[in-house]
Amino acid sequence: MYEGDIASVLISEEQIRDKTAELAAAIAERYPNGAPEGDLLLVGVLKGAIFFMTDLARALPIPTQMEFMAVSSYGSSTSSSGVVRILKDLDKDIAGRHVLIVEDIIDSGLTLSWLIRNLSTRNPASLEVVTLLRKPEATKLEVDVAWVGFDIPNEFVVGYGLDYAERYRDLPYIGTLDPSVYGG
Ligand SMILES: O=P(O)(O)OC[C@H]1O[C@H](OP(=O)(O)OP(=O)(O)O)[C@H](O)[C@@H]1O
Ligand code: HPA
Ligand SMILES: [Mg+2]
Numbered sequence: 178m179y180e181g182d183i184a185s186v187l188i189s190e191e192q193i194r195d196k197t198a199e200l201a202a203a204i205a206e207r208y209p210n211g212a213p214e215g216d217l218l219l220v221g222v223l224k225g226a227i228f229f230m231t232d233l234a235r236a237l238p239i240p241t242q243m244e245f246m247a248v249s250s251y252g253s254s255t256s257s258s259g260v261v262r263i264l265k266d267l268d269k270d271i272a273g274r275h276v277l278i279v280e281d282i283i284d285s286g287l288t289l290s291w292l293i294r295n296l297s298t299r300n301p302a303s304l305e306v307v308t309l310l311r312k313p314e315a316t317k318l319e320v321d322v323a324w325v326g327f328d329i330p331n332e333f334v335v336g337y338g339l340d341y342a343e344r345y346r347d348l349p350y351i352g353t354l355d356p357s358v359y360g361g
Contacts, residue, residue, distance in 0.1 A: 179345060182313040183352040185354060187334060188327060190349045192343060193309070196326045197229070200307060201236035203324055207305070208239055208275065216240040218274045218301075223247035223265065224346065225281035228338040229309045241277075250288055257284065266331065276301040280308040281338045283325075286318035291319065310334070310351070333359070 208217055219241050221230035234241050247265035250257045276296065283289055289306065296304055307324040314331040329351075335341050336348030341359060 178348065181346070182345070182355055182358050183335070184355040186350050186352045187329060187332075188310075188337075188351040193337060193350070194232075196234050196309070197232050198325050200326055201233060201238070204233075204277065204307060205238050207226065207323070215274060218244045218271060218276045219243050219279050220258070220267065220271075220276055220290070220296070221245045221279045222281070223228070225338045225340070226279050226309075228346075229281050230279045246272075246292070248288060250290065251329045251340075257287050261285065261288055270299070271296065272300045273302050275303045276305070278306045280306065282310040282312070282334075283308050283320060284312050286316045286320045289322075290318040291339050310335075310339075 192328050217237075217239060219230060219234060221227065221243065223245050230243070234243065244267045245265065246263070246267055248261050250259065250261045251265055253262065278289070278292060278296070280289060289308075293304065293306070305323040306320070307326075308322055309326040311322070311325045311328050312331050313328050332353050333341065335345035335354050336351045338346050339351065340346045341354055345354070
């Protein structure tokens with residue numbers, strides 16, 4: 178699949194599975210009796226977080242509900258446009274709910290810092306973040322994140338939900354993209 182486009186496998190399927198189980202156990206400790214004001218509400222950030230969100234929900238030993246929000250700042254580029262747009266808002270009110278934002282990656286930090294600010298104004302009972310990946314060298318805006326799966330080098334990655342121009346999301350692992358694909 179995608180022969181020649183992937184320069185290297187950075188994180189294997191098995192590593193993703195093990196890390197998801199580890200994160201789920203850590204998250205469950207934070208909500209020992211589930212969330213008191215109704216089930217924990219997972220807010221997945223489309224589209225990148227879809228695979229992580231569904232795997233995490235199934236690994237969590239506490240009841241959860243799911244909402245999705247779509248925001249976009251990358252389009253078909255490998256760097257953030259700097260402008261975050263809501264493409265799809267939450268369907269439900271989150272006031273009084275325990276909310277866990279589920280992200281695939283924190284790169285510049287722009288998307289998440291914007292999202293935290295936006296969701297905070299809706300008065301959730303608590304608001305935490307779990308991200309599978311983070312690029313510490315690329316982060317421009319520090320974001321308070323409770324759980325991070327992997328810190329990775331500052332390279333453009335694809336797979337397991339992450340795209341380049343909408344491609345490669347369906348890869349089961351996370352890999353680096355050969356620069357020839359985006360003309361680098
Ligand atoms: O920390 P940042 O520099 O803001 O980058 C992180 C965000 O960028 C990607 O989303 P994208 O805008 O590509 O939308 P997508 O998930 O639909 O691919 C990714 O899924 C994160 O949401
Ligand atoms: O490295 C990345 N890959 C894919 N999408 C992204 N969005 C932010 N950073 C990345
Ligand atoms: Mg994208």
